[in-house]
Amino acid sequence: MSLAALVLIFFLGLCAGSFLNVVIHRLPLEISVVRPGSRCPRCQAPIAFYDNIPILSYILLGARCRRCREPISLRYPLVELLTGGLFAGLAYRWDGLWLWIAAVLLAASALIALSFIDLDTFTIPDALSLGLAGLGLLSSAINPYFSGPWSARLLQCLAGALTGFLLTWATAVLGEKIFKKEALGGGDIKLLTGIGALTGWTGAITTLTTACLFGSIYGVVLMSRRRLKRYDPVPFGPFLSLGALINLFYLIPLQLFALF
Ligand SMILES: [Zn+2]
Numbered sequence: 224m225s226l227a228a229l230v231l232i233f234f235l236g237l238c239a240g241s242f243l244n245v246v247i248h249r250l251p252l253e254i255s256v257v258r259p260g261s262r263c264p265r266c267q268a269p270i271a272f273y274d275n276i277p278i279l280s281y282i283l284l285g286a287r288c289r290r291c292r293e294p295i296s297l298r299y300p301l302v303e304l305l306t307g308g309l310f311a312g313l314a315y316r317w318d319g320l321w322l323w324i325a326a327v328l329l330a331a332s333a334l335i336a337l338s339f340i341d342l343d344t345f346t347i348p349d350a351l352s353l354g355l356a357g358l359g360l361l362s363s364a365i366n367p368y369f370s371g372p373w374s375a376r377l378l379q380c381l382a383g384a385l386t387g388f389l390l391t392w393a394t395a396v397l398g399e400k401i402f403k404k405e406a407l408g409g410g411d412i413k414l415l416t417g418i419g420a421l422t423g424w425t426g427a428i429t430t431l432t433t434a435c436l437f438g439s440i441y442g443v444v445l446m447s448r449r450r451l452k453r454y455d456p457v458p459f460g461p462f463l464s465l466g467a468l469i470n471l472f473y474l475i476p477l478q479l480f481a482l483f
Contacts, residue, residue: 359420387419
């Protein structure tokens with residue numbers, strides 16, 4: 224892939240990230256993500272297009288609203304950079320498979336949006352988790368992780384979705400029996416179902432194990448710094464998304480977790 228194409232996809236990712244910031248803010252509130260245009264959350268002043276350029280406007284405005292000088296969260300440019308970086312990285316990884324690139328860029332966008340929504344609200348919108356499942360189904364014919372004729376590919380996709388569903392559902396039931404509280408929510412179950420539809424049954428397993436690993440490390444680190452108490456809820460969506468994103472670059476080998 225030429226450098227020019229990669230740079231173009233990176234900028235496309237910055238713009239997509241700018242839109243994801245709107246989705247993260249509005250989807251949980253059930254406001255249209257299209258209309259009205261972006262507004263300052265404090266003074267409600269409409270944001271002009273020249274103040275809405277990814278990264279650049281944040282720097283030029285000195286991280287403040289032009290009208291009311293309200294500080295703009297660092298999260299906005301971070302989401303834009305994250306999306307730009309992932310877009311360029313995934314396009315480079317899957318160079319030549321253009322339809323599959325389109326599918327993984329959509330998947331990465333949904334994973335970024337739902338991670339931040341889960342952090343904010345402890346819920347994962349169905350539109351994103353079930354959207355991933357639909358995307359997995361639609362892209363199964365061109366998914367490089369699946370093989371064989373169309374019907375076999377569809378079966379591999381469904382096996383992945385079913386594995387994701389059963390794993391998280393069983394974990395949720397067991398967790399509730401052992402800890403007497405909700406360990407995994409319905410949103411996590413739908414999310415891993417969607418991830419399985421995209422990455423197959425091994426992807427579903429390694430996404431969950433990776434998420435548990437990073438989630439535990441995160442929990443232990445926060446508890447040791449006394450930022451988190453033993454039974455505080457931790458959103459699991461960002462960790463599942465992290466595992467899914469690794470799997471969308473390269474399938475994590477199952478054997479890796481035989482060590483544990
Ligand atoms: Zn303002």
